Amino acid sequence: MIEFRDVTKQYPDGTVAVDKLNLTVEAGTITVFVGPSGCGKTTSLRMVNRMIEATSGTILIDGKDIRDSEPALLRRGMGYVIQQAGLFPHRTVLDNVATVPLLSGWDKRKARARAAELLETVGLPAEMGRRYPVQLSGGQQQRVGVARALAADPPILLMDEPFSAVDPVVREDLQNELLRLQGELDKTIVFVTHDIDEAVRIGEKVAVFRKGGVLAQYGTPADVLRYPADEFVAGFVGRDRGYRGLSFLESSGISVDRVETAKLGKPRAETVADWVLVLDSDGHPCGWLPPGTSVDGSLTREPLVAGGSLYTTGTSLRGALDAALSSPASRGVVVDEDGKYVGVITARQVLDLIEGHPQAVSKT
Amino acid sequence: MNSFGNAFAWLFAPEQWSGPSGIPARVLEHLGYTALAVLLGLVIALPIGMVIGHSGKGGFLVGAVNALRAIPELGLLILLVLLMGIGLLPVTLALVVLAIPPLLAGTYSGIRNVDRSVVDAARGMGMKEGRILMRVELPNALPLILGGLRAATLQVLATATIAAYVSLGGLGRFVIDGLYLRDFAQTLGGTIVIAVVALALEGLLILLQRLVVSRGLRRNPTRRRDRTVRPVEIAVETA
Numbered sequence: 348m349i350e351f352r353d354v355t356k357q358y359p360d361g362t363v364a365v366d367k368l369n370l371t372v373e374a375g376t377i378t379v380f381v382g383p384s385g386c387g388k389t390t391s392l393r394m395v396n397r398m399i400e401a402t403s404g405t406i407l408i409d410g411k412d413i414r415d416s417e418p419a420l421l422r423r424g425m426g427y428v429i430q431q432a433g434l435f436p437h438r439t440v441l442d443n444v445a446t447v448p449l450l451s452g453w454d455k456r457k458a459r460a461r462a463a464e465l466l467e468t469v470g471l472p473a474e475m476g477r478r479y480p481v482q483l484s485g486g487q488q489q490r491v492g493v494a495r496a497l498a499a500d501p502p503i504l505l506m507d508e509p510f511s512a513v514d515p516v517v518r519e520d521l522q523n524e525l526l527r528l529q530g531e532l533d534k535t536i537v538f539v540t541h542d543i544d545e546a547v548r549i550g551e552k553v554a555v556f557r558k559g560g561v562l563a564q565y566g567t568p569a570d571v572l573r574y575p576a577d578e579f580v581a582g583f584v585g586r587d588r589g590y591r592g593l594s595f596l597e598s599s600g601i602s603v604d605r606v607e608t609a610k611l612g613k614p615r616a617e618t619v620a621d622w623v624l625v626l627d628s629d630g631h632p633c634g635w636l637p638p639g640t641s642v643d644g645s646l647t648r649e650p651l652v653a654g655g656s657l658y659t660t661g662t663s664l665r666g667a668l669d670a671a672l673s674s675p676a677s678r679g680v681v682v683d684e685d686g687k688y689v690g691v692i693t694a695r696q697v698l699d700l701i702e703g704h705p706q707a708v709s710k711t
Numbered sequence: 712m713n714s715f716g717n718a719f720a721w722l723f724a725p726e727q728w729s730g731p732s733g734i735p736a737r738v739l740e741h742l743g744y745t746a747l748a749v750l751l752g753l754v755i756a757l758p759i760g761m762v763i764g765h766s767g768k769g770g771f772l773v774g775a776v777n778a779l780r781a782i783p784e785l786g787l788l789i790l791l792v793l794l795m796g797i798g799l800l801p802v803t804l805a806l807v808v809l810a811i812p813p814l815l816a817g818t819y820s821g822i823r824n825v826d827r828s829v830v831d832a833a834r835g836m837g838m839k840e841g842r843i844l845m846r847v848e849l850p851n852a853l854p855l856i857l858g859g860l861r862a863a864t865l866q867v868l869a870t871a872t873i874a875a876y877v878s879l880g881g882l883g884r885f886v887i888d889g890l891y892l893r894d895f896a897q898t899l900g901g902t903i904v905i906a907v908v909a910l911a912l913e914g915l916l917i918l919l920q921r922l923v924v925s926r927g928l929r930r931n932p933t934r935r936r937d938r939t940v941r942p943v944e945i946a947v948e949t950a
Contacts, residue, residue, distance in 0.1 A: 398835055423837035433832025437850040437925035447836050479927030495836070505835075 348374045349395060349503070349535065354404035356390050356560070364390040365560035367404070372552075374409075374502075377529060377536040379550030381543055383583070387560030388539045392505055395537065396422045408503070423451055426496025426504040426534075430512050432488040434480035440466070440491050441476030447499040458498075465494040470524055486517035490524070497532070504536045511540065522549050543584050547572060555580050601660070601667065601700060603681050603690025615642045622676035625651055630687040632657065632680050657682050660689060667697045717896035718903060727900075732884065734904055741881035741908065744871040747803050749864050752810030757856070760815045764822025764852070765844045773819045777812045784809060784870055792877050802874045809870055810863040817859020821852025850925060857920045861913060868909050882908070 444462035547568035575581035634651030655673030670679030791801035875883030885901025
């Protein structure tokens with residue numbers, strides 16, 4: 348648990364970077380500090396490992412004042428991941444990952460074995476350990492950065508815009524990977540970003556900062572999206588926050604329709620009148636047969652139109668709306684957890700369901 | 712062409728290759744002056760450059776020291792000899808003054824140019840300042856430091872010729888004696904030897920650079936056996 352108590356950072360020129368911050372980061376959660384540039388989110392993060400010293404106030408870790416620990420030792424107990432990864436160019440990937448264990452006095456062999464293990468944990472082949480950072484892509488470097496931060500198994504992870512410098516596709520991979528890792532490792536993670544989408548995606552708690560280092564709102568992503576504390580937060584989370592908020596609505600009690608289906612490989616001889624959903628022998632959707640298609644003989648994948656995104660029952664309504672809107676047949680395909688066809692759903696049905704939810708769309 | 716012919720005749724005459732005033736002995740003396748001055752220069756410039764580079768404070772000193780390059784070397788040597796008398800000390804001091812600016816500039820800019828995010832990460836992981844300097848900044852600064860070392864060495868080696876001007880040895884003996892005796896074959900021959908020694912030393916330093924600089928800092932650190940996993944690179948190389 349990390350507690351900020353009346354923490355203020357003022358620079359000698361009078362600029363206040365963080366203004367009387369009071370906030371508790373729960374153990375074992377991902378807490379995201381988000382806000383526009385100059386809002387003090389990075390400063391707040393860097394005060395936790397004393398890369399920046401607070402002007403006044405106290406930061407406690409599990410009840411212990413961080414000023415009682417020597418900075419270097421304090422930092423070895425916290426993983427630190429930064430935007431540019433900051434890998435040591437002159438060391439191999441493996442030795443980069445082994446940095447903190449070596450600093451903490453592990454013997455070389457043990458530290459390297461641990462490093463190799465961690466490369467696999469973050470989804471990199473162990474052979475990559477022999478390479479140098481310059482030989483890796485940006486996304487791979489960031490993974491190595493995460494592995495390096497995890498090497499000594501610290502309870503706390505500080506991540507300063509770790510995924511901001513990679514392209515969106517890779518960023519999403521890295522976010523998923525982080526969520527997967529957190530599922531296994533259960534760290535206390537403070538994550539800084541300027542991207543509200545990233546914040547609500549990975550945060551269990553979101554702290555929205557405004558210019559001048561003031562905490563504007565602290566709560567779950569759903570609360571921040573549904574009930575912005577003020578105009579600033581409402582503006583910052585953006586106009587489509589209602590749509591984002593759907594991510595947090597679960598589809599309990601969604602009712603699905605049936606649609607005509609056909610099995611792949613089965614012989615058929617007809618011209619179809621309406622969209623027909625084609626399933627494979629295991630019941631997984633393969634695509635749609637458009638109206639007016641003539642099939643003579645066994646049904647192949649060739650005439651199929653690719654389906655939209657699939658919606659898995661029990662997940663958020665945002666996925667249901669996505670499925671309905673992206674389907675060529677205007678009906679979203681609903682599947683169960685094994686990916687087997689359950690039914691179809693229209694955007695209208697999803698919207699009716701949303702309107703039935705009292706907190707779904709907040710006032711502007 | 713004729714003068715070169717004479718110079719080579721002088722060079723290959725057996726009497727130049729033995730004794731205390733033969734070419735091998737003079738080469739050793741010359742390398743001795745050079746090594747002494749460059750090492751002293753390193754002892755002074757390396758720590759100062761590292762501290763200034765690491766702390767970011769006192770960068771003006773690098774510029775100020777650079778101004779030393781403008782001092783006429785022969786004038787400085789004569790001044791020092793007048794102050795201290797003839798000997799190795801004034802010669803070495805004059806050469807050290809020459810060695811320091813490139814060494815200091817190389818070290819300072821080498822340390823300064825290490826990616827700040829790398830240093831930030833090192834500190835954030837719990838490295839102490841001394842360790843950051845020695846284990847992170849220094850290895851990454853090596854290419855520029857060694858660049859400074861090469862520049863300093865070559866300049867000192869070329870200028871060590873003036874040792875002979877104040878009655879010391881070295882390859883300058885041939886050049887200066889040749890001038891006095893109007894034996895231009897000897898002057899040119901000595902000059903050729905200096906050039907050859909300079910080239911050889913440069914080659915050695917490049918080799919040293921290959922040995923001590925991490926492969927991760929080269930433009931293309933790919934090992935031969937890693938090539939198989941980088942087909943794009945092979946395609947580019949064979950194209």
